[in-house]
Each structure stands twice: as structure tokens, then as C-alpha cells.
Amino acid sequence: xxxxDTAASACSCSASAQAPSCGCDAAVRSPAEIRTTDxxxxxxNRLDHFAARWGWKRESHRVVPGLYRLGNPSTESPVxxxxxxxxxxxxxxxxLAGFDAWILVLDTKGINVWxxxxxxxxxxxxxxxxxxxxxxxxxxxxxxxxxxxLGAPGISWPEVLRxxxxxxxxxxxxxxxxxxxxxxxxxxxxxxxxxxxLWDRLILIPVExxxxxxxxxxxxxxxxxxxxxxxxxxxxxxxxxxxALFPALLLxxxxxxxxxxxxxxxGVVAIPFAVVFGTNPLLPGWANAxxxxxxxxxxxxxxxxxALNFTGATTFTSRxxxxxxxxxxxxxxxxxxxxxxxxxxxxxxxxxxxxx
Amino acid sequence: xxxxxxxxxxxxxxxxxxxxxxxxxxxxxxYDPDRCxxxxxxxxxxxxxVFAEGNEHAELANPASCMExxxxxxxxxxxxxxxxxxVGCAWAMIGAALRGKxxxxxxxxxxxxxxxxxxxxxTGCGGK
Ligand code: SF4
Ligand code: SF4
Numbered sequence: 001x002x003x004x005d006t007a008a009s010a011c012s013c014s015a016s017a018q019a020p021s022c023g024c025d026a027a028v029r030s031p032a033e034i035r036t037t038d039x040x041x042x043x044x045n046r047l048d049h050f051a052a053r054w055g056w057k058r059e060s061h062r063v064v065p066g067l068y069r070l071g072n073p074s075t076e077s078p079v080x081x082x083x084x085x086x087x088x089x090x091x092x093x094x095x096l097a098g099f100d101a102w103i104l105v106l107d108t109k110g111i112n113v114w115x116x117x118x119x120x121x122x123x124x125x126x127x128x129x130x131x132x133x134x135x136x137x138x139x140x141x142x143x144x145x146x147x148x149x150l151g152a153p154g155i156s157w158p159e160v161l162r163x164x165x166x167x168x169x170x171x172x173x174x175x176x177x178x179x180x181x182x183x184x185x186x187x188x189x190x191x192x193x194x195x196x197x198l199w200d201r202l203i204l205i206p207v208e209x210x211x212x213x214x215x216x217x218x219x220x221x222x223x224x225x226x227x228x229x230x231x232x233x234x235x236x237x238x239x240x241x242x243x244a245l246f247p248a249l250l251l252x253x254x255x256x257x258x259x260x261x262x263x264x265x266x267g268v269v270a271i272p273f274a275v276v277f278g279t280n281p282l283l284p285g286w287a288n289a290x291x292x293x294x295x296x297x298x299x300x301x302x303x304x305x306x307a308l309n310f311t312g313a314t315t316f317t318s319r320x321x322x323x324x325x326x327x328x329x330x331x332x333x334x335x336x337x338x339x340x341x342x343x344x345x346x347x348x349x350x351x352x353x354x355x356x
Numbered sequence: 357x358x359x360x361x362x363x364x365x366x367x368x369x370x371x372x373x374x375x376x377x378x379x380x381x382x383x384x385x386x387y388d389p390d391r392c393x394x395x396x397x398x399x400x401x402x403x404x405x406v407f408a409e410g411n412e413h414a415e416l417a418n419p420a421s422c423m424e425x426x427x428x429x430x431x432x433x434x435x436x437x438x439x440x441x442x443v444g445c446a447w448a449m450i451g452a453a454l455r456g457k458x459x460x461x462x463x464x465x466x467x468x469x470x471x472x473x474x475x476x477x478x479t480g481c482g483g484k
Contacts (some may be wrong), residue, residue, distance in 0.1 A: 040458045074473065108412050113484060117427075118441075118443050148403060149400065149427075151428065152401035152427035152428075152431055153425045153426045153427040153430060153441065154430075155430070155431075156430045156431055157397065157431050157433075158431075158433045164468075170397075170400045170401055173403060187400070189405060192399075192400065192402070192403070192405070193403060193405055194403035194404065194406065197444055217405075219458065240401065255377060256361065256377060256378035256380060257377060257380070258378070258381050258446075260377065284475065299450075308446045309446050309447045309450075311444050311445060311446045312443065312444070312445030312448065314401070314444075314445060315423070316381060316404060316421065316423050317380065317423060317444035318384075318422055318423045318424040318441070319384075319424050319442035319443065319444040319446050319449075320380075320383050320384050320385045320424060320440070320444075320451065321379040321381075321382075321383070321444060322379070322381035322444040322445065323449060324379035324380075324447050326450060326453070330450065330471070342390065
């Protein structure tokens, strides 16, 4: 993306500035800066998107908030609102290739539209403030602004209308449907629905995994030393099952609750380890039982816990439901993890002491 | 307070008699069709088609799909809808519970969990 300043101005809104304290206040606001952008996604943009997906430099995927010119917009051209997260902004400007439009970028602290709407930063106050500080009413002759549907949890159209005189129109969920939408300004039911297809789930895996990779390596290394490579492999398998396999298989595991889905998946992953630990001919029967129990209790508990935590990343779990899950299943997971660990530790200590 | 609530919970009970294994069959969504002026905004903002267009008023078509995002309530001009909105993020709620905070107020989903929570594009709190 090329972002050129076309009108030098006294206001300096740095990307990280707080919205209300941004450079210019009301007194010196008049000719707010209008930046120019285009619809091209450059290799540098792609690199930035890749880094954003891996959670790399979380704070740096930002666009300067304010008004942007896309193509050669006139006073009649439509106005679109976006977040100052590069992935959101780039999705919008590339979807609008060939259109002349204005893009009003809200300061959402580098967070995408839906998340920011949930937190309230993609919200009524910020939108009204940006409409006013950009001087939008002198730039366009109409009084309409197209807001992505997923901004709706943060923005109340009656309030925006009352405070800014701009009437909001809710565009489709996905920017890529915009060109179709703009033909009639009516969204089909499909354009209004949030799905959670395989690709969208897979794309979350990096961030989920990066999060737990470091503790996983430590635990696996410790277990390798104390209990051998198979135990280390069990740790890695449990973590991969919870963070990578679970998102991929989410909709195929036949229960509703994430915890039970996780328990099922974890149970399946645990079976081979239970077999290995439970059929060691050199050890007495109770030790085999303890080994198998460790795998069958700890692995499902770990996978179920990761699964439950994936609720925050999905597009359909209600807070009421997640809370119910926490109360129903976290105690069970804790008991399983503790009993399984005690069995495993007993076994490990007995071996170290040479009891068996 | 909303008479429709009973109706929809009964519906849900029928649809899913084994409620125990589905934590998501009930939500805090309440809709009062008597107030509705049929402006259709709720059908536009809901990401899960919970509301459907009707002749006299919006219809609560699919209440169990509600994710409590709050978009409908926030954009209904006559307050015909109520919902306790919040992000359904176990990571943040468990964190709050462990720190002895209230699970309901403390889910700003801050920190850097890898989700809506932390944030990720398209999902979680994704969208565009
Ligand atoms: S809270 Fe969100 S998901 Fe639930 S009905 Fe309203 S708009 Fe739809
Ligand atoms: S937004 Fe409110 S008034 Fe409008 S259709 Fe929905 S329930 Fe009825």
C-alpha cells in the first residue's frame, strides 16, 4: 500500500495516539488531512498479513486513522468505515478495486472490526468523532456511511444519526461481497451470515500454537529426560491435538460442547500412548495400569482445556454457553489432570528409586 | 418480563431435550415482538440469522444460534431486544475467575490469547 499525504496539515495523528487526544483538537481542526490509498496489495502487504496471522509484532499492523481517498472520489462517492488494522483496511481497499470511494479509518488500536466492535473501540463515539474531525460533511454532499456489518455490536445507528446526521448502512460481513452488494445496496442472507469454514479455522492455528509452543517444548524436554521420548511425544501430541487438530476437526466431532469435543479427540489421541505405557512387559501390572491411566486422563484433559479455550476464537459461541461449559467441565478436567499426574509421578518416582 | 421468552425457551426445550450436553441451547436474548416496528435492522446486523423478516414484526427464527454479540439490541431503535452481550471467551473468563474477579465484568479479552481475545482476522472476532 502506498499511503501518501496529500494535504499537509498541522494535525499529527500518530497511529498509536489515543483517539480523543489526537494531535489536533477542535480549534485547529478545519482542513483535516486526507490520505490517498489504492487497491493494490503489494508483497510488503502480504508479508505484513502473514506476520499478523502469526501474532508477530502484534502492535505494528496499523494504518493511520482518518479519511482516505480511494481512486478519484467526488462529493457523491460512497463512504466506507474501516478499522485501522492492516488486514481489515487492506481487505476493504482491495475489494473496492475499480471504485471511487472515501474510506474513513477508525482508530481501533490495530484491532479488526469485529473484535474492536466487541470491545467498543469500533464504536459510536469513535465513528462520530472521526466523521466530525475529518470534516466529512463538507467533503461529501450525501449523508450516508457504509459500515461493515460486524461493526454493529459496537455502533448504534440511531445514535450515530442523531449525533452526526449520517445514516448508517450495514454492508456485508465480508469485504469481498462488497462489489456485488453495491449494485443494489441489499445484502443477500448469505452475505449477512458469519460462517466458520475450514480455512478460517486453519488460519487460526498459528496464533493458537505459538502461544503454547514454548511451555510445550520445556515440558516435553523435561519429560524426555525423566520418562523417555514417548512421554515427550505424548506432550507434543496433546498440544498439537488441542491447538491444530481441534480447530480443523471442530465441526466434525459429534457433540455440541467444546469440552466434550476435546475430551473425545483427546481420548482418541491418548489410546496409542495408553497402549504403549500399559503393555510394558518389564513392569508389574500396577505400573502398566498407572502408565495407561496417566495417558488416558492427562491427554484428554489437556486437549479439552485447549478446546474450551478455542471458544474465544470461534464465531458462534455465546457467553452464556461458555460460562456453562466452564462450570460443567473445568472441574472434571482438573480432577482428570491431577489424578493422571499423580499416577504418572508415582510411576516415575518408583522407577527412579528402583522400586520397579 | 418478556412473555416471548417463555415461548422460545419451550421451543428450545423441545428441540434439544438433552440440554445437559449442549451448553449453548439457551442464551440471554429476549425479544418483545409487541414493541417491534418492523424496521428490519436486527435481520441486517445479526451474523447468525437469529431474526427473520416477518409481516407484522421480526420473527425470532433461530434463538439457539445467538452468540450474544449484542448487535441487534444496540441497533434496534425501539429497544424491543435485550441481550447480555459479551465475548464468549473461556480463556478470559477462567483468567478472571482465577484472579478472583467477576467473570462477567472482567472479560475484556485483553492480554494476548490467540483469539478474539488476542484477536485474529476473519474469525474469533474476525470478520473483515
Ligand atoms: S446478539 Fe448477536 S447473534 Fe444474538 S441475535 Fe443479536 S445480533 Fe444475533
Ligand atoms: S430492530 Fe427492533 S424494531 Fe427493528 S425489526 Fe428488529 S426488533 Fe423490530
